[in-house]
Every structure is written in structure tokens, then in C-alpha cells.
Amino acid sequence: MKSLVKEAELxxxxxxxxxxxxxxxxxxxxxxxxxxxxxxxxAINVIKDRIVGLERDLAEIDQETEAPELSGKVQDLIxxxxxxxQNKDAAEMEGAVALARFGQYERxxxxxxxxxxxxxxxxxxxxNVLRCHLALSSTDAAIDQFRKWLSGELLSKKQLRDIRSFLEYVLKRKGIQTKLPEVVGESSQKPKEVGSEGGFLDVCSVKMRLESGPCxxxxxxxxxxxxxxxxxxxIVSAKDKDLxxxxxxxxxxxxxHFFSSICVFRANGIVSEWTSIKTGPRRGDYVLSITIDRSDKLDIL
Amino acid sequence: MANFNLKDRVIECKIVYYGPGRGGKTTNLQYIHKAFKKQTTGEMISINTKGDRTLFFDFLPLGLGKIKGCEIKVQLYTVPGQVRYSSTRKMVLKGVDGVVFVADSLEVRRKENMLSLKDLQQNLAEQKKSIFKIPLVLQYNKRDLAKESIPLLSVKLMERELNGKLKVPSFPASALKGTGVRATLQECLKLTLQHLQRELKWAG
Known part of the structure; x- marks a missing residue:
């Protein structure tokens, strides 16, 4: 018994x-x-106290997997x-997305x-600007930002239409009924685009049947x-621990089923990570990362 | 892949310490930070949770001086060992040139060692890299606990289970005491630089 206690302590x-x-x-x-x-x-009580303490520490660790607000230096490193x-523009975008993925939304x-x-x-x-606003729970800020872009020249009409349908879909999914201003007129200016924006479709929401676990x-x-x-x-609510x-x-x-603003497609995914959020209005909720399997065929529905 | 600046003749390579959670990856870097003071070119950065578990990664930059007319800079990283941080490990592993796999000698961590090595193999494969070809060194950490009469896996068993197919250099170690840490890193650096010399066709 002595050696078991020694092991447990170590x-x-x-x-x-x-x-x-x-x-x-x-x-x-x-x-x-x-x-x-x-x-x-x-002796029994000492052991029981130890077990309770360990259970408490384990529960704390479960809640500690949040992304803390990091120093500017560490954010730079990330x-x-x-x-x-190798492409400078793509590299800058990857860096910014990484910051968001690690919960450094402001930066x-x-x-x-x-x-x-x-x-x-x-x-x-x-x-991604809109996603950051929405992650910070600033729906109004996201809508205001869209209005500012409408009156500016940063984005072409075509891009603004795409962004409008993206924002409209995201807001609708959140149950927010709001009339976004229309993009008026044809695209006359050439967008100030650098590099290619080709890549994966923007996914607004997903629907799936769970094959394992409590759900x-x-x-x-x-x-x-x-x-x-x-x-x-x-983001999954803390109330949905079973999920x-x-x-x-x-x-x-x-x-x-992956829902984008322009179509719905079906593919396989792999759960790559989950962390809990400690700060901000979504404190206590969880962030899940899912990798869409590119090796499989994507069925447009 | 290492960054080779032809004009300034600077080679920057990345070595990642991989292994199961609480196995001693961060302790390895902490010891290197102290023991390689002259070679350290910046401070060690750790992003931990309150329980001292690595949340994102640890980072330590080293400068090895000139080898064959090239200045060698090394970036050492650790990954978070806990199973749930799979995508962080993948990201940290991107562009890796050499790997130190820190296995935990505690008998109770036997399964975790094997799962982590398998995870490394899969994550390297996603980068189209083979665990059999990348410069890799195994470290059997926490050997000092044998004195405490705590059940440990024998080095022979760890060799058979983890290194049976890989057949890479391996070192018993105690990162806490510093035993074997230097030898592990030196071997990994040697293999990595030899590999880069072949890949980059770099000569003095």
C-alpha cells in the first residue's frame, strides 16, 4: 500500500x-x-481528500483549455x-487566420x-473581418462595417454582393432578422485584388448525424x-456537454452537409480539435475544429 | 523545409520536440535554454495553461555559428502533447526539418507513447514526409525515477516497441536533471544538418 501511495503522489x-x-x-x-x-x-479521509482534489484539478484542466489574451510579442510569433x-500575401493571410483560430480576435x-x-x-x-466582429459578439459592428464598405471604394460591387449574401446568411442562421442595404449599380471599377482568392467555399453552417458518443x-x-x-x-454552448x-x-x-451562401455540398470531415473559451461573452462555451476531407468527392446538393 | 538564404549564406532549420503529454518536452527545452546560454539567440517563449501544460507551443531560437561557410540558425519547438490539441500539433509540425520524440519511461504511459508516435507518423504523412526518412531521434525520458522505485518501462522494451522498425538513434535521459538532453539534441542536429546538406546541396 505504501508503494501505491508513493506512486500516486509521484x-x-x-x-x-x-x-x-x-x-x-x-x-x-x-x-x-x-x-x-x-x-x-x-488515513481514509486523507485518501478521499486527495481523490476529491484530483477530480477538482481534472475538472479545472477541462476548463483551462482556453485561448488567453497573449502579449503582442507572442502574437507576432504565432x-x-x-x-x-512562399507567396507574401497568402502568408500574411495565414498569419492573421492563425491569430483568429487561437482566439486572438482583436489582433x-x-x-x-x-x-x-x-x-x-x-x-x-x-x-474574416466580419467573422471577427461576430466572434466578439458584435453583430452591430459587423453590420456597420458592411455599411462602411458600401460607401467606400475598397471593394468592388461584385465582392460587396458576395459579402452581403455571406453576412445575410450568417445573420439569418443566428436568428437575427435585419434588412441589409442592397449593393446598387454594376461593377465598373477593377477590384484592388492581389493574388488569387480561389480556395475552399465559405461554409456558413454544417448539419450532420452523429455516429458515436452520447448524442x-x-x-x-x-x-x-x-x-x-x-x-x-x-462554437458549441457549454450546456451541450453531451455534444x-x-x-x-x-x-x-x-x-x-456544408451550407455555403451559394450552395450546399456533402463531404466527410474529421474532428481535429476542441478548446473551451474562458474570456468574453462566450466564456465557458467550446470551439470545435473540423477538417473537411479534401480527398473525398464533394457532392453538390 | 529549412529556409536557405543563399545571398547571406544563412540556413534556418526547425526541430520539433514531439511526444505524449507530460512526457518532458518543455523540460528538455528549459534545460537547453540554461545549458546552451551562449547559443541562445532569444528568450524562450512558452504558452501554457495554469496547470503548466503546453497550450500552443514552446519556442527557443539557437544560433550554432558557421558550418561549411553557412551560418546555422535553429528554431526549437515543442507541441502540446494532450490528445485534444491535434490541429495545433499539425500546425507546429509544418515545415519541420528534424524531430526529437520524447517518450515517457513511466510504465503507466506505455500506451500514450505508442499513440503519440503513431500520431507523429500520421501528421508527417499529411505533409508528405515519412517518419522513416525524416531526421529523428528518440529520447526515453524520466530514467531518474528508477531510483524512486516507480515502475518504469525497461529501455530494452521501449526500444522494441518504439524503435523496432524505425531503428533511429535513441537516448535514455532525465530532462529534469539534464542527463541525455545535450546528447539527444546534438544527435538530432547532426542528422538534420546532414540531411539538409544533401537536400540543399550546400558546401563550403
């Missing part, structure tokens, strides 16, 4: 909390089976680390606005908060 100091808890439970079982130890209430393209917003001002991949930059057999529909190529991020438990990393999601 695992605890190593941060191997599950392993530590298992050992303490073994110790408790041994005590309960052995009459000689049963009278030692003090931006550089996650910019892989990401500044980066997307700067890219938009420079005319770098304006359609992607503009949509097995049920069909769920969720909104997309962020997208980087074929990786989409979704989170149904999305363990690595799980393959078959026949997912």
Missing part, C-alpha cells in the same frame, strides 16, 4: 492526474477490503510561425483590416465561426 506531482487518481482509488479499495486498516478513519506560404481584426486596406485578398480579408443517432446543425481553407471552427463529448478529436464525420 504521478500527481508529474501532472499525471488520471493515473494518480487510479492509484489512490486502488489504495482506497485495499483499505476497504482490509479490516486492519478500516478503523484508521484519518503570426510568423503559422505563415507557411486578428486589426490584421484583416490592414490586409483589406492594402488590397490583399480583399474578399477573404473582408469576410449518437441524433442530427445536429451548427454555425461556422471561422474558416481557414478546409478547416472550420464552430462536445460526441466530437472526440480524430472522429470521422460522414456525410456532413
Amino acid at each position: 504521478y500527481r506531482t508529474q501532472g499525471l492526474l488520471e493515473e494518480s487518481k487510479e492509484r489512490y482509488l486502488e489504495v482506497l479499495q485495499l483499505i476497504e477490503k482490509n479490516q486492519r486498516f478500516q478503523s484508521n478513519k484519518k 503570426k510568423n510561425l503559422f505563415s507557411f506560404s 486578428a481584426l486589426a490584421e484583416f483590416n490592414s490586409l483589406l486596406d492594402k488590397g490583399t485578398l480583399p474578399l477573404i480579408a473582408a469576410k 449518437k443517432g441524433s442530427t445536429k446543425e451548427l454555425d461556422v465561426t471561422f474558416q481557414s481553407g478546409n478547416v472550420i471552427s464552430l 462536445i463529448d460526441s466530437f472526440m478529436p480524430g472522429i470521422r464525420l460522414r456525410g456532413v
Whole structure:
């Protein structure tokens, strides 16, 4: 029993909390089976306290997987680390998307606005500006931003129409009924576009039937908060813990319906990550990342 | 892939410490930060949770001086080991030139070592890289715990289970005490630079 306690303590100091808890439970079982130890209430209580403490630490860790607000220096590092393209414009966009994916929304917003001002991949930059506003729960800010673009010259009419239908769809999915101003007139100016914006379709929401976990057999529909190529991020309410438990990393999601502003397509996806949000209005909720499998055929529905 | 600046003759390469959670990847970098003071070209950056678990990555830049007329800069990274941070690991692994796989010698972490090595293989394959071809070194960490009578996996068993097919250099180590840390890094650097020399056809 002494060696079991020693092991349990060592695992605890190593941060191997599950392993530590298992050992303490073994110790408790041994005590309960052995009459000689049963009278030692003090020892039993110490072990029980340890188990409760470990359970509390494990629960805290579950809640600690948030993206904290990082220093400017670290944000710069993230931006550089996650910019892989040789093409300068694409690399800058990747850096900004990485910031958003790690929950650095304020900084990401500044980066997307700067890219938009420079005319770098304006359609992607503009949509990401709106996504940042929406992630910060600033629906009004997103709508105001769209109005500003309408009266400016940063974006072509064609791009504005695309952005309008994107925003309209996202707001509708959020249950927000608002009449967005129309884009009037034909596109006469050449957009200040640099590089190609070809890539994955913008996905606004997804619908899928879950094949495992506590929600097995049920069909769920969720909104997309962020997208980087074929990786989409979704926010799930903390109240839906069962749903989170149904999305363990690595799980393959078959026949997912991906809704974009121009079409609906069906493809497979893989759950790549989930984290919880600690700050802001969505504190306590979860962010799920799903990778759309490019190797499979995408069925346009 | 390493960044080779032909004009200034600077090679910048990336080495990633990979392995299961709480296995000692960050401790390796912390020791290197202290022991390689002269070679350290910037501070070590760690993004952790409150429980000292790596949330995104650790980062440590090193400068090795000139080799064959080229200045060698090395960026060391760790990945978050916990299973849930799969996409972060993929991102950190992008453009990797060499890998140190830090395995945990604790018997209770046997399965996690194997799962993490498999995860490394899959994530490298997504980058069209083979675990059998990339410069790779295994480290069997926490050997010092043998003195504490804590059940450890034998080096022989770890060799068989983790290195049976790979057959790469491996080192018993204690990152906490610093034992084997230097040798692991030096071997990984040697393999990585040899590999880059062949790939970049770089000569003095």
C-alpha cells in the first residue's frame, strides 16, 4: 500500500492526474477490503481528500483549455510561425487566420483590416473581418462595417454582393432578422485584388448525424465561426456537454452537409480539435475544429 | 523545409520536440535554454495553461555559428502533447526539418507513447514526409525515477516497441536533471544538418 501511495503522489506531482487518481482509488479499495486498516478513519479521509482534489484539478484542466489574451510579442510569433506560404500575401493571410483560430480576435481584426486596406485578398480579408466582429459578439459592428464598405471604394460591387449574401446568411442562421442595404449599380471599377482568392467555399453552417458518443443517432446543425481553407471552427454552448463529448478529436464525420451562401455540398470531415473559451461573452462555451476531407468527392446538393 | 538564404549564406532549420503529454518536452527545452546560454539567440517563449501544460507551443531560437561557410540558425519547438490539441500539433509540425520524440519511461504511459508516435507518423504523412526518412531521434525520458522505485518501462522494451522498425538513434535521459538532453539534441542536429546538406546541396 505504501508503494501505491508513493506512486500516486509521484504521478500527481508529474501532472499525471488520471493515473494518480487510479492509484489512490486502488489504495482506497485495499483499505476497504482490509479490516486492519478500516478503523484508521484519518488515513481514509486523507485518501478521499486527495481523490476529491484530483477530480477538482481534472475538472479545472477541462476548463483551462482556453485561448488567453497573449502579449503582442507572442502574437507576432504565432503570426510568423503559422505563415507557411512562399507567396507574401497568402502568408500574411495565414498569419492573421492563425491569430483568429487561437482566439486572438482583436489582433486578428486589426490584421484583416490592414490586409483589406492594402488590397490583399480583399474578399477573404473582408469576410474574416466580419467573422471577427461576430466572434466578439458584435453583430452591430459587423453590420456597420458592411455599411462602411458600401460607401467606400475598397471593394468592388461584385465582392460587396458576395459579402452581403455571406453576412445575410450568417445573420439569418443566428436568428437575427435585419434588412441589409442592397449593393446598387454594376461593377465598373477593377477590384484592388492581389493574388488569387480561389480556395475552399465559405461554409456558413454544417448539419450532420452523429455516429458515436452520447448524442449518437441524433442530427445536429451548427454555425461556422471561422474558416481557414478546409478547416472550420464552430462554437458549441457549454450546456451541450453531451455534444462536445460526441466530437472526440480524430472522429470521422460522414456525410456532413456544408451550407455555403451559394450552395450546399456533402463531404466527410474529421474532428481535429476542441478548446473551451474562458474570456468574453462566450466564456465557458467550446470551439470545435473540423477538417473537411479534401480527398473525398464533394457532392453538390 | 529549412529556409536557405543563399545571398547571406544563412540556413534556418526547425526541430520539433514531439511526444505524449507530460512526457518532458518543455523540460528538455528549459534545460537547453540554461545549458546552451551562449547559443541562445532569444528568450524562450512558452504558452501554457495554469496547470503548466503546453497550450500552443514552446519556442527557443539557437544560433550554432558557421558550418561549411553557412551560418546555422535553429528554431526549437515543442507541441502540446494532450490528445485534444491535434490541429495545433499539425500546425507546429509544418515545415519541420528534424524531430526529437520524447517518450515517457513511466510504465503507466506505455500506451500514450505508442499513440503519440503513431500520431507523429500520421501528421508527417499529411505533409508528405515519412517518419522513416525524416531526421529523428528518440529520447526515453524520466530514467531518474528508477531510483524512486516507480515502475518504469525497461529501455530494452521501449526500444522494441518504439524503435523496432524505425531503428533511429535513441537516448535514455532525465530532462529534469539534464542527463541525455545535450546528447539527444546534438544527435538530432547532426542528422538534420546532414540531411539538409544533401537536400540543399550546400558546401563550403
